[in-house]
Amino acid sequence: MTHADTLFRPDLLAKYSANGPRYTSYPTALQFRDNFDPADYRRAAADPGASATDLSLYFHIPFCDTVCFYCGCNKVATKNRARARPYLDRLKRELALQAACFDTSRPVSQLHWGGGTPTFLSHDEMSELMAATRRHFTLSPDASGEFSIEVDPREASAQTIVHLRTLGFNRLSLGVQDFDPLVQQAINRIQPLEMTASVMRAARATGFHSIGVDLIYGLPHQTVDSFSRTLDTILALAPDRLSVFGYAHMPQLFKMQRQMDATALPSPAVRLAILRLVVERLTSAGYVYIGMDHFALPTDELARAQQQRTLQRNFQGYSTRAECDLIGFGVSSIGKVGDVYAQNAKDLPGYGAAIDAGRLAIARGVKLTADDRLRRDIITQLMCNLELRFDEFEAAYGIRFAKTFAPELERLRGFAVDGLVSLGVGKLEVLMAGRMLVRNIAMVFDRYLGQQTIERFSRTV
Structure with missing residues (x-):
């Protein structure tokens, strides 16, 4: 065998x-309460015992130029780039509000920008946000910090990648999902191979420590043969990490999914066959199966962390940094500080109103027993x-x-x-x-x- x-x-x-949780937290977000007291968060942040742990910062940038029909993320689809300015201004004010709660001499060993599409921001806006972050927090050196960003290759030129490296990012996560043109059309994500390849070449040329690629199986029109071709292409690109997610069709929760033809979704038997193909091809190619939907080369920090029993789960999935306190910035972001989970308002008006009033945007959360x-x-x-x-x-x-x-x-x-x-x-x-x-x-x-x-x-x- x-x-x-x-x-x-x-x-x-x-x-x-x-059906079951992905356990990016326990208790899961379903247990977060609307009557959560933000004072519990502040007390956890000010706990003197916490100063021995590093910090992790997550920034949620919700804007997308176009919407992908499969997506269940908190996002705002807009062509209006000017919408980033008031949001950026509020993120900077939130940085000051959060920094006042913490001992900011604690090193930030992990930072992540997610979305949405973080590269929706202009180069100058990205520089502005990173400069504000460095003013309020102490970022670890490049050699020891993990500073990652989710990148849509349709939104990032080679110059963008160089700019991100200059800002201090050293890990990329690239959304691909599938290279098949028919699948791309069905999910409203047209992304020719060269877009992805050029971003990866630029990342390697500028010294990024790790490049990850996200794929999704279970999308409309996918077959074993079509996904095999996508895997051929991905293996030729040789990313350090791969996340291969099973698509969750939940149109009752995510209205945009109704734009896809449900009759074109692969059957459960085909989904399983594709999953088997993924496991066979990636493990045969030398990738370590980390767990759930994650694979990594043996030399990647994710695989090494599992070997050393320092692997962790957080709201971005598997993480190499155990025991960090996580501070969430932006709409819907979730923080984990000590024994407290706290989530910001999920809508832009609610988030904006809180920050404009000079208070943390925490809308719900839970204190662990x-x-x-x-x-x-x-x-x-x-x-x-x-x-x-x-x-x-x-x-x-x-x-x-x-x-x-x-x-x-x-x-x-x-x-x-x-x-x-x-x-x-x-x-x-x-x-x-x-x-x-x-x-x-x-x-x-x-x-x-x-x-x-x-x-x-x-x-x-």
Whole structure:
């Protein structure tokens, strides 16, 4: 049996396929409360014990020149570039408001611009935002900091890439999704190969540390053969990381998805066949399967972090920096500070009104209980390091793991019978066949899941 055959088990994928969280946080955003007290956030930010940890900054730039029909992100589609100016001015004021809450001598070892399309901003506007960030916070040196940006190759010339490197960015995440022209037309994302290739060439020439590419399977008109050609092209470009997401068709939540022909979506059987192809091709090409939908070259920091058990999950997915406090800037962004999650207003008027009034734009959030912290740690270890060492939790939390989680361990016996996990003395390990179902395994430890909430999530496969 090949490595891919061990990893990809269609019988088990079909058996366990269900809706479930991606666990970019625990508790998930469904548990955030509108009556959250921002004072809890400020107290967590001012905690003297937090000064030993680094900071991570996330900036949400919501604007897009054109809208991709599959997208479920918080975005504003507009051709009017002038809309960036008032938003940028508010981001700068928010930087000052957030900086007042923290010890800004704490190094920022991670920074990320997401969207939307961050490169919707002009070169001068990007320079302005980065300069304001450096005025208020202490960014780590290039050699030790991870400063990343999501780039739409349709919005970025080679000159843009050079400019981003000059500003201090050292990692790129490129949206591609699919190279097939028919698929691109169906999702309203026309992106010829040369657009992507030129951006990657520029990134390598200017010394970016890592280049990641995002693909999506399950889009209209995709077939095994068509996606195989996309993989051929991607492997020739040789990115350091690959994220291959399963498309979640949820038109009841995302109206723009109604613009696509639902009858052209691949069947569940074809989706699984494409997924199998992805696993076979990428692992055969030398990529390490990190977990869920992420692959990385063995030399990439993501793969090294997993080997060293320092891999983490945050709202951007897998992260190499464990234990950072995350500060969110911009509309809908989420911060994680100590035992608090806090999310900004999801709409531009609400966000703008708060910042204009001189207050943080936090609209909802949650303060974790002791049980939340324990289960967050368990779920993080499963999702990132694919194992639980019971003695670590017993030492950290003063529990007897087997007694505290007896019902969960009993439920996991069925997973063990199916070869997804190994339950040993004092240890639980996710086996190769369980890696693609790690969300299902983590769900066993989620005390908030119920039938009403679970339908709000995407399928685990």
